[in-house]
Amino acid sequence: MPSPKFNLEPAVVDFLERMAAVLFPLQSWIDQKAYTPPGKYPWRDGKPIAPRELGIIAFIEGLFASAPAEIHLLERFNKAAADPLTFCPIGDMQRWRAVRGLSSKPRFGIVESGNLPLVDGKPVVRETLYHDYFPVLLQALADAQAAPSFSWEGFVDDLSKDQSAFWPVGAPKSSAFVWQFAKDCLRAMLSMRNPVDPPEQIALLIELGEHRRVGNAYGPQDARKDVEDFMKRYQEVANMPVPEGEGIVAAVHPPVGSPPITKRDLAYG
Structure with missing residues (x-):
């Protein structure tokens, strides 16, 4: 130029x-x-x-x-x-x-x-x-x-x-x-x-270290690939055994529809 x-x-x-x-x-x-x-x-x-x-x-x-x-x-x-x-x-x-x-x-x-x-x-x-x-x-x-x-x-x-x-x-x-x-x-x-x-x-x-650029474009195929990657990772995590003592416990916040949390979540909450 x-x-x-x-x-x-x-x-x-x-x-x-x-x-x-x-x-x-x-x-x-x-x-x-x-x-x-x-x-x-x-x-x-x-x-x-x-x-x-x-x-x-x-x-x-x-x-x-x-x-x-x-x-x-x-x-x-x-x-x-x-x-x-x-x-x-x-x-x-x-x-x-x-x-x-x-x-x-x-x-x-x-x-x-x-x-x-x-x-x-x-x-x-x-x-x-x-x-x-x-x-x-x-x-x-x-x-x-x-x-x-x-x-x-x-x-x-x-x-x-x-x-x-x-x-x-x-x-x-x-x-x-x-x-x-x-x-x-x-x-x-x-x-x-x-x-x-x-x-x-x-x-x-x-x-x-910023990778976003003007003009970047993403199509449906990119969204599908991201969803596939997410589901793959989700299945890996979902199938992992829960460590002993970290099962599901009652929520400690008001019952407003939030899902139950684990003891680990409480520790870092």
């Missing part, structure tokens, strides 16, 4: 790739962790890997294409935030809630889910968030690099904690960008929509 072509300015691409390398030091993590995945991979054979090889920036640019849909959702979000029950299909919701002992004033708690791009606690369209931050980030970087003892690790760490001496007064919190970018990087590396070839495309999943 050819290298992705970015619509972002080269300075922005370089900035994001360097920030991703600080937030996700993949190679040093791979080198020190105990689990070694089966197979041979370039990053385990002398070719270090970094987030830039995983197509993260191209993935994020792809997310920008959903801006029109996000704008529509943001409008719906704002209506629901003002009146949490505005889209509820149940008639007479106040009575429905009162019968169940619920407050007459429902709370809109979607923001706390952490699934929304936020700035100062308010949801924003991802493309807007990124492009509003780019000029401020690049200026802060230029000022930081002009100072002595600059390091990318220290610069990114300060941004993540809202402690950068080079962050403009009055600008949105630098941490809001860092953590949103970190979440989007993880989405790229875990959801496999990053436009690079395997095995780099799924390097993180390989190293995590």
